[in-house]
Amino acid sequence: MSILIISRDWTIQNVVEQVGMACGYPSLVASTVQEAERKLAELGHERFTLIVIDSNILGDGGADLQLQVRYLLQTWPGRYPRLPIVFLGSALQKYAILAAHPALVSFVTTPFSPHDLMQTIQPLLPPGDPPPSMPPNPPGSPGQSPSSCFMCGPPPGASPPCGL
Numbered sequence: 001m002s003i004l005i006i007s008r009d010w011t012i013q014n015v016v017e018q019v020g021m022a023c024g025y026p027s028l029v030a031s032t033v034q035e036a037e038r039k040l041a042e043l044g045h046e047r048f049t050l051i052v053i054d055s056n057i058l059g060d061g062g063a064d065l066q067l068q069v070r071y072l073l074q075t076w077p078g079r080y081p082r083l084p085i086v087f088l089g090s091a092l093q094k095y096a097i098l099a100a101h102p103a104l105v106s107f108v109t110t111p112f113s114p115h116d117l118m119q120t121i122q123p124l125l126p127p128g129d130p131p132p133s134m135p136p137n138p139p140g141s142p143g144q145s146p147s148s149c150f151m152c153g154p155p156p157g158a159s160p161p162c163g164l
Helices: 010-022 033-043 063-079 091-100 114-124
Strands: 002-006 027-030 048-054 085-089 106-109
Touching (some): 002 010, 002 033, 010 027, 010 048, 027 033, 033 063, 048 114, 063 091, 085 091, 091 106, 106 114
Parallel strands (some): 002 027, 002 048, 085 106
């Protein structure tokens, strides 16, 4: 089981990946809704436990954002049952998304701390033991080692950046 992150922002991707790994769930990234739909179809939506969407890929908070959110919230629950969605974005985006469908929306307002994100996604993850962690990244590959993971603990001699 994995978390699907839909974002073009490397910082958002990294924070969500780190929080997901701290909860025991690896992540897969898509940079558009269409790419995410392809991955869900190719890999099977059952492989995923949660979708985190950076609202910036949908729009700035106007009618475009509301249309795209309505599309997602009307079609995805039927296509991908029991797959919760968490949106990340500004207060203006939150207002537009909540106006589209307030009952179905989990939202984390930016800027957020890793702790804020974890508080939102942890209740949405399946109960019980999380799946085993993915193997560490091979040398030279992108990603961080557990020793530099802000949720796992700072490197020796450093203080934790988020106070967790």
